[in-house]
Amino acid sequence: MRLACIQLNPQNNVAKNVERAENLIIEAAKNKAKVIVLPEMFSFMGADAERASNANEAGTGVFSTIQRLAQKLQVYIIGGSHAETSPHTSRVFNTSESYSPTGEMINRYRKIHLFNLFAENGEKLFCESDAFEAGNECKSFYIKSNNEQWTALTAICYDLRFPEIFRQKLQKTEPLDIIFLPAAFTHQTGKDHWEVLVRARAIENQCYVVACNQTGTFLNGTKRNYGHSIIVSPWGEIISQFNDEIGILYAEVSKQEISAARKKLPAVWNRTL
Numbered sequence: 001m002r003l004a005c006i007q008l009n010p011q012n013n014v015a016k017n018v019e020r021a022e023n024l025i026i027e028a029a030k031n032k033a034k035v036i037v038l039p040e041m042f043s044f045m046g047a048d049a050e051r052a053s054n055a056n057e058a059g060t061g062v063f064s065t066i067q068r069l070a071q072k073l074q075v076y077i078i079g080g081s082h083a084e085t086s087p088h089t090s091r092v093f094n095t096s097e098s099y100s101p102t103g104e105m106i107n108r109y110r111k112i113h114l115f116n117l118f119a120e121n122g123e124k125l126f127c128e129s130d131a132f133e134a135g136n137e138c139k140s141f142y143i144k145s146n147n148e149q150w151t152a153l154t155a156i157c158y159d160l161r162f163p164e165i166f167r168q169k170l171q172k173t174e175p176l177d178i179i180f181l182p183a184a185f186t187h188q189t190g191k192d193h194w195e196v197l198v199r200a201r202a203i204e205n206q207c208y209v210v211a212c213n214q215t216g217t218f219l220n221g222t223k224r225n226y227g228h229s230i231i232v233s234p235w236g237e238i239i240s241q242f243n244d245e246i247g248i249l250y251a252e253v254s255k256q257e258i259s260a261a262r263k264k265l266p267a268v269w270n271r272t273l
Contacts, residue, residue, distance in 0.1 A: 001145040004033035005249040007229045007242050009216030012046040014054055018065055021080075028248050029073040034145050037212040038066075038080030039229075040094070040157050040182040045218040052131040055083035055092040058108065063097050071103030076143055080182040080212070081111065081156055083132075091133040096154050096182055098141065106142070107154055110135025112165065115158040117186065126186070128158075138165055140176065148255055150177040157183035160197050166205055175268045176207045177258055184214040190226025195238075203236040206261050206268050208253050215244050234261035 006024045010017040021042050028036045043062045044054045056062055066079040077099050084095035094111035112135045114128040143150040153176050159165050160181055179201060185194050194213070202209040208231065215227030227244040231251040240251040262268050 001035065001143075001148075001150070001253050002031075002033050003210055003231065003251050003253055004028035004031070004036045005210055005212040005229045005231060005240075005242075005251075006036065006038050006042075007213060007215050007227060007246055007249060008039055008042050009214065009218070009225075009246055010039075010042055010045040011218055012044060012050060014044050014062070017043050017045075018062060022065070022069060024248055025069050025075075025077065026073065028250075029075050031248070031250065033075065033248075033250065035076040035078065035143060037078040037180055037210050038182060039212045039214045040081045040096075040184040041083075041214070042080040042182075043082045045184065045214065047219065048126070048128055048131040051083050052092045055085045057085050058095065058097070059105065063095075066097060067099045067103050067105065070099035070101060074101040076100055076106075078154060078180045078182065078210075078212075084110070086133050089133055091131055093135060094128070094132050094156060095135075096156060098154060098180075100143075107139065107152075109138060109154045109156065111156040111159065112136065112138060113158045113162055117189075140174075143178075150255070152176070152178045152180060154180045154182070156181070157185055160185075160201065160211070161193075163201065163204060166201055175262075176205050177255065178208040178210065178253070179205065181209060181211040183211060185226045187224040187226045190228065194226055194228055195230065198230050199232050199236045199238070202232040202234060204267075206234045206265075207258060208232065208234060210251075212249075215242075215246060234258045 214225040
């Protein structure tokens, strides 16, 4: 199965950001990608309150654009994330919706772990929880390709630091085959932690991890994301990786490679808790 991971540098203009994402999705589909993954908040990047102000209801606006493209191009799209309005609070969700080649929504995930970052002097650098509401559920879903069914899970950015969100889905009867991780991982933390955390989640779960990150600066150059989108094998090996560029990262993945890793070192089947 051919995957495409689209690395972007969104700014504070939804129309321009979505147009650039759409062009790259179309290019990836032309290059025979079956599954196309976008980064977190691919549609708008600014201060948390600004991102929240551009929220759409589930299945509308930016979400419906992703649905239309998936159906038109007949591909799976893991739609990064976009702000979703909540009927219960003035805060919004950081939501990823995924669509099948028929346009069916096959997964909706609302980010559970909200990212709050402080400087050593206590200054607030990021505080996602000021504007965003945390989700409370993470479900696996299925992707089908070449008569094979893949068990998948989507998490978002800061979730990467909490292995239990992935392990609770690692059931002996149906362990995960692939983890999608849309992200806007900061440069400060990314240079120290990004690669090792992504590879650790792949090794622990003996599955592929597709970590699609934002790159470059935003907020007039005052904030910077790390880039380095990465696709990792079930053995923890790096299959494909970007640096800071905007573009499409491709990889071929195989269920046989998952089986080989679990046969060689059967940690999935030896799990007791």
